[in-house]
Amino acid sequence: MFDELTSDELALAAADAATAGLASARLTAAKRLVAGPATGVGRPAAVVDLLMARDESDPRWERIGPFEQRWALLVVRIVAPAMDPAPAIADARRRGATWAAIASVLGGVSAQAAQQRFAARIAGD
Secondary structure, eight states: OTTOOOHHHHHHHHHHHHHHHHHHHHHHHHHHHHHTTTTTSOOHHHHHHHHHHTOTTSTTHHHHGGGHHHHHHHHHHHHTTTSOOHHHHHHHHHTTOOHHHHHHHHOSOOHHHHHHHHHHHHTTO
């Protein structure tokens, strides 16, 4: 039947959904960035590409780079209520976000609790 999935197919479908959700959150955060401090640097999708590449040789990076950490934290804030935020948290940590900043956007959790909950899970990212 069309709606029956093996456990492997279900795991793949769930991973695809999570990837799509994370991509959507990144685009939403980029729209906010482009509408605010990065007005005129390009379309949100292009801004996401630039932020993900962290291409400091791109002339737009000078305007966008200072906001990459805040952008990554907004992505965490967007995804946390809907899905596992670990991939977004790993990205925010790579961009220099502290556990205190991550805890703040997660809401209702201490920096220590956030670190205990996610540090081991994101260590390989």
